[in-house]
Amino acid sequence: MFIPLYILIPVLILAAFALAERILLPGLRVVVRRKVRRLVDDLNERLRLRLQPFKLTRKRIVEQMLVHDPEVAQAAKEYREAKGLTWDEVTNLVRAYAREIVPRFNVYLYYRPSHWVARHIARFLYRVRVSFLDTRAVAAVDTESSIIFVMNHRSNFDYLLVGYIVARISAVSYAVGEWARVWPLDTLIRRMGGYFVRRNASDPLYRKVLERYVQLSTESGVTQGIFPEGRLTRDGRLQEPRLGLLNYVLKRFDPAGPRDLIFVPVGLNYDRVFEDRTQTFAIAGTRPRASAMGAAAVTLRFVGKNLWLLVRGRLHRFGVACVNFGVPLSIKKYIEGLGKDFRWMPPDEYRAEVLRLGTVLMAEIARAVPVTPVSLVSRVLLRLANGAVAEEDLEAEVGREIAGLQERGATLSHPRSPAAKLVKLGVRMLVLRRLVTRTEAGLLVHPDERVLLAYYANSIAHLLEG
Incomplete structure (x- = not known):
């Protein structure tokens, strides 16, 4: 047939x-x-910190946990009454918020291809240096605690750099801004355990779903990474903390519970930040804010230029990238010293105590920010640069600056190197980027680049002020 x-x-x-x-x-x-x-x-x-079952739980199950959470249900009821919606409409909205927030963590992707790529990219672009303000205190952290790394936000490269370093200890779930909600980056971030946070979200139902997800993660012992500043620094200085996520994790913390809550301050600094010109243009107002297509074009041009330098054998690494771990802060001990439980404080007192703790954490992050050659040389050049600066004078002034930093307990990226080497490394980077010109009379700062030098100098200004 x-x-x-x-x-x-x-x-x-x-x-x-x-x-x-x-x-x-x-x-x-x-x-x-x-x-x-x-x-x-x-x-x-x-790993020192085990992968908790909650982190490995399927996305759909966590979404259902949030949809049926009693606090979320109460918030949904109040939202429905305030907005005049039906139960189906409110339930669909809660499901949409949960779907938006909850990541789809893939442990194989995190620890196999992604970690390999992050390690090689970080080492290819920078000389990565890791240090500790108190090695014993970090080593003594209880591994059954909920650990939250709190960091200053210098660059979007922070996610990759800290993720690569901390992967030796545990997998970190980041709170990521809306800037990354573009395909395929959003899918990759979710697979790596990151969750998205809307900036300045005013919707109370969205805030409640986000709050409960953060609290469930914390109570389950998931290792997290938070940038208290909430966005990249524009002028290079540390910013005031935004307390939303800190408020969420403290609101339900039980000091008599089985887990402690430990904040680990982390200071980050770079000899070169990819977004430096974008940030300083925003401060100076010399260029309008770029569209998404414009930003993509700038990025592609930057990548293309550096690939061309690589092909020609003229690409140099972007200096050092430093990660410095500060002294861990136990919230159980903090509450013991405070003599009050966050859960039972009146609202005004609670807000004041959260602000106080946020200020303490930012002070610890500030203390942990490391000093790089470019930040140090930029600071001294701006102070001396009324004209050409002789390298001998620069070296002598940098030596005095190093002595002042060491007296204050600052961490140097090259703690055993003499001032001459730091000057050599810093000047080399600035000359390569044409921010500084080497002449017979000495080093000349380009007049149009003083704002950029100030951006790097400001990263360590707090270490020598006050």
Whole structure:
């Protein structure tokens, strides 16, 4: 019996799909799950902070936990009454918010290709340096506690740099701004455990869903990373903290509970920040805010230029990228010293205490910010640059600046190097970027680049002020 091709081919295609769906895909899922389980078991033996079950829970299950959470349900009821909506409309809105917030963590992606890529990119672009203000205090942190790394926000590269460094300890879930909600970056961030936070969100129902997700993560011992400043610094200085996420994690903290809540301050600094010109243009007002297409064009031009330098063998690394871990702060001990439980404070007193703690954490982050050659040389050049600066004079002044920083307990990226080496490294970067010109009379700061030098000098200004 002859079967026409126009019938045979669709039948064969459908049969292949059925075979894959019923036999091949289930078997493949079993193999993948076994590999993931083995990876998780291996990581939990090697990492100081174990991967908590909540972090590995399927996204859909966590979404349902939020939808049926009693506090979210109460907020949904009040929202429905205030807005005049039906239950179905409010429930769909809660589901949409939960779907937007909850990540889809993929442990294999985080610890295999992503970690490899992050390590090689970081080492290719920078000389990465890691230090500790108090090694013993960091080593003594209770591994069953909920750990939150709190950091200054210098660059969007912070996510990759800290994620790569901290991956030796645990997988970190970041609170990420709306800037990253573009495909395929948003999918990658969710797979890496990051969750998105709307800036200045006024919707009370959205805030309640976000609050409960952060609280569930904290109570489950998930390691998190928070940037209290909430956005990149425009002028290079540290900014005032935004207290939304800090408020969420403290509101329900039980000092008698099984887990402590420990904040680990982290200071970040770079010899070169990718977004430096964008930020300083915003301050100076010399260029209008770029559109998404304009920003993409600038990024592609930057990448293309550096790829061309790489092909020609003229690409230099962007100096040092420093990560300095400060002294951990235990909230159980903090509450013990305070003599009050955050949960039972009146609203005004609670807000005042959260602000106070936020100020304490920002002070600890400020103390941990490391000094890089470019930040140090930029600060001294701006002070001396009424004309050409002789390198001998620059070296002598940098030496005095280093002595002042060391007296105040600041962390240097090259703690054992003499002033001459720091000057050499800093000047080299500034000359390569044409911010400074080397002449027979000495070093000349380009008049149009003083704002950019101030951006780097401001990153360590707080260490020598006050």
